Amino acid sequence: MNKIKVGVAGYGVIGQRLADGVALQGDMELIGVADVAPTLSVRALKEKGMPYKFFTAAPDNTAALEAVGIPISGTLEDLVKQVDIMLDATSAGVGLKNKEIYKKYGKKAIFQGGEKNAIADVFFHGYANYEKGLGVDYLKLTSCNTTGLIRAVDCIDREVGVEKVAITIIRRVADPGDYHRGLTNALQIDKAPSHQAVDLMTIMPHVEATGILVHTPVTHGHIITVVMTPKKDISVDQAIAIFEKHPRIRVVSIDEGFLGNASLFRYARDLGNPRGDMYEIALWKDSVVKSGRDLMFAINIPQESVVIPENIDAVRAAMQMQKDRTSGTEATNTYLGIGTWKKQ
Secondary structure, three states: OOEOOOEEEEEHHHHHHHHHHHHHHOEEEEEEEEEEEHHHHHHHHHHHHOOEEEEEEHHHHHHHHHHHOOOOOHHHHHHHOOOOOEOOOOOOHHHHHHHHHHOOOEEEEOOOOOOOHOOOOEEOOOOOOOHHOOOOOOOOOOOHHHHHHHHHHHHHHHHOOEEEEEEOOOOOOOOOOOOOOOOOOOOOOOOOOHHHHHHHHHHOOOOOOEEEEEEEEOOOEEEEEEEEOOOOOHHHHHHHHHEEEEOOEEEEEEOOOOHHHHHHHHHHHHOOOOHHHOEEEEEEEEHHHHHHHEEEEEEEEOOOOHHHHHHHHHHHHHOOOOOOOOHHHHHHHHHHHOOOHOOO
């Protein structure tokens, strides 16, 4: 079997996890990663023995990289020449510049949620519109919150249909280790509707959505409350059963000890997951209630890792490795070990 050759541009919060995720895929080969400077992530890569080849995206910084002993395998262009597809996890706006390199060498690319929609041919989600990504040159992923939200909305939609959703996102203000956004003893609200609601409608245009976002002075995870109007009336137990079938949704309860975002982060670490990551969103069964026909529930979004499976799905779709959402997402889940705990 010829493996699909993949490169990762940007070795930061998302890029590290993308590299690890690709390396786990039995039908993909990680050719290398690229970044611009000897960041802590790059230094950690060296300390771990350079499991991935490193390419510089800023040749002018070669001396700084060499000064700390980072072995350089070439430039970003050298990496692009060797791959079938690039996963671009660079800072917002950089992907657009990198796209010119990808186009120059006729290579496909996957971009992250921070880029403008215009950068890609298709705004992509592995479960909601996998088939639209088949054979497409440039795909853009949804943001962390939108990715997790769509998982929950899409699985109900496929069973009974969804008419509309209204969301409130309780959003962490910064990632762990960030210093560019200071934590303050305050909550900050954005103008409505939130981009996550708008993005959901772009991916699922048949669903009406709106939402409010509140920045919260924490660093681990987001919590989203969802009010959903299904097209067919279903019970709380029926809704929970639908959620429980989804491989990328972990249904939890307060009685089990999952009191909030910190409980889930700790549980991921107790499981031995690298960096305390969890690919699944968590959905509290204790939060699923009804008001008339409307369903209300709450989900937790592990912001640093939740988009990794959908990125791998995007590679599968763009390279036409699997031709339908079921086989594509199942292959990703198998290699990442997603859902194995449901079988125990």
